[in-house]
Amino acid sequence: xxxxxxxxxxxxxxxxxxxxFADIDRGHLWVAADSYNSTxxxxxxxxxxxxxxxxxxxxxxxxxxxxxxxIAAYNAAAKRAPSL
Numbered sequence: 732x733x734x735x736x737x738x739x740x741x742x743x744x745x746x747x748x749x750x751x752f753a754d755i756d757r758g759h760l761w762v763a764a765d766s767y768n769s770t771x772x773x774x775x776x777x778x779x780x781x782x783x784x785x786x787x788x789x790x791x792x793x794x795x796x797x798x799x800x801x802i803a804a805y806n807a808a809a810k811r812a813p814s815l
Contacts, residue, residue, distance in 0.1 A: 733787050735760050735787070737762050737779070739779065748790075789804045
């Protein structure tokens with residue numbers, strides 16, 4: 732469970748992690764529809780949930796959207812799910 736309100740959006744996008752972190756500090760996170768409406772997920776809701784968790788891992792590790800930041804956020808998730 733995440734301690735924040737995930738909200739679907741077709742239009743809201745974060746330009747940087749500072750914007751996203753500020754929303755998370757207020758208990759809210761926009762999740763962009765185009766990020767999880769793909770053939771990767773068998774059901775779009777899985778993508779929605781995964782992206783919310785992944786963005787929260789960015790927040791917990793205080794990393795940006797660079798390649799290094801994406802790897803750090805992934806590693807945070809991998810520590811909770813050894814099968815990753």
